[in-house]
Amino acid sequence: MLMGSISCFAQPMIENSNGADSSDIIYDGPPPEPNAPRPIVNTCGYYKFVPLDTMYYTVQSKDSIVIDYGTPLLKRRHEVLRVMCDSIGTENKHFYLNFRLVAFQAEECELGGDTVTHSDSDWLGRMTYIEIDSVGNRYSVAYDDTTKLGLTPGGAFQPYMFFNFQKPCSDTGQSYNVAGEYDLLVENGLPCSVLRCAYLYKNRGRLDTLGCEVNRLDFVKTAQGSVTYPDQKQPMRVTNIVAASGAMDIGIGCQVPIHFYQTQEQKLTIHLPNGVEKPGKQFTTSFFTLDFYREYQAPKKNVKSKRIKKSKKK
Numbered sequence: 001m002l003m004g005s006i007s008c009f010a011q012p013m014i015e016n017s018n019g020a021d022s023s024d025i026i027y028d029g030p031p032p033e034p035n036a037p038r039p040i041v042n043t044c045g046y047y048k049f050v051p052l053d054t055m056y057y058t059v060q061s062k063d064s065i066v067i068d069y070g071t072p073l074l075k076r077r078h079e080v081l082r083v084m085c086d087s088i089g090t091e092n093k094h095f096y097l098n099f100r101l102v103a104f105q106a107e108e109c110e111l112g113g114d115t116v117t118h119s120d121s122d123w124l125g126r127m128t129y130i131e132i133d134s135v136g137n138r139y140s141v142a143y144d145d146t147t148k149l150g151l152t153p154g155g156a157f158q159p160y161m162f163f164n165f166q167k168p169c170s171d172t173g174q175s176y177n178v179a180g181e182y183d184l185l186v187e188n189g190l191p192c193s194v195l196r197c198a199y200l201y202k203n204r205g206r207l208d209t210l211g212c213e214v215n216r217l218d219f220v221k222t223a224q225g226s227v228t229y230p231d232q233k234q235p236m237r238v239t240n241i242v243a244a245s246g247a248m249d250i251g252i253g254c255q256v257p258i259h260f261y262q263t264q265e266q267k268l269t270i271h272l273p274n275g276v277e278k279p280g281k282q283f284t285t286s287f288f289t290l291d292f293y294r295e296y297q298a299p300k301k302n303v304k305s306k307r308i309k310k311s312k313k314k
Helices: none
Strands: 014-016 041-044 054-067 073-088 095-110 116-118 127-132 138-143 169-171 175-185 193-209 212-229 236-251 257-271 277-294
Touching (some): 054 257, 138 175
Antiparallel strands (some): 054 073, 054 277, 073 095, 095 127, 127 138, 175 193, 193 212, 212 236, 236 257
């Protein structure tokens, strides 16, 4: 296994609507005016992992939480998330990824109160697994230990990177819908929260993010979710309605998420025994940035030259 830097400088996967390379689009004469219609170019962005690929993401988040019209709780979270490709399906070419929260620190305070810093979380070191295809569609999920409950620092419905964007290639500037998606968010905690989502995507095409070429998808998201906590003392169920927007940058050359941004509003309802309900709201903004990428390369075999012994003539 060899260490390697992010290799984002390969030839971009950009095609026009006829399947030709984008370099075939040539202007006859001077470039078009700024407000002139731009040619439609079909650009591609999709995942491609190799077994033992390892990615570390720095996650910066801000939360504002209000429960039952109480005092707002403000959080600033700093996390390090490791994502690793375990294997690839031999027939379906699906990617089997595992997730682990490897570092966490948060500063939080009630509005007008003192700031408290802590770095403890029952989700640190926990392993979760998802099976996805090249466009983020989920097929199966799993936990390392189903007997140990836990929750991510951002809550059961915090922003997550891998979701179905359906089209590996689409025309730049064009929008399309993906609706009726059910995501089991094992990476956000146990018990597992369920989110039913609808997306409106817009392909922004190729961008250069400080020397790393990516294909960007902007999205608007609406969703409804629920999670049930089987606490013997006070069992409860939490339901929510989500309104969110953001952007996903997938590398060209290294076809992994390079940067992900999402801001969202949750309208929460906490369902307690005897029909008691408490309203709440949570506002979250998160930035996932690829900090380190180790691309697996098979070790080279040492080939020893074979010396042919000549038989001695008698």
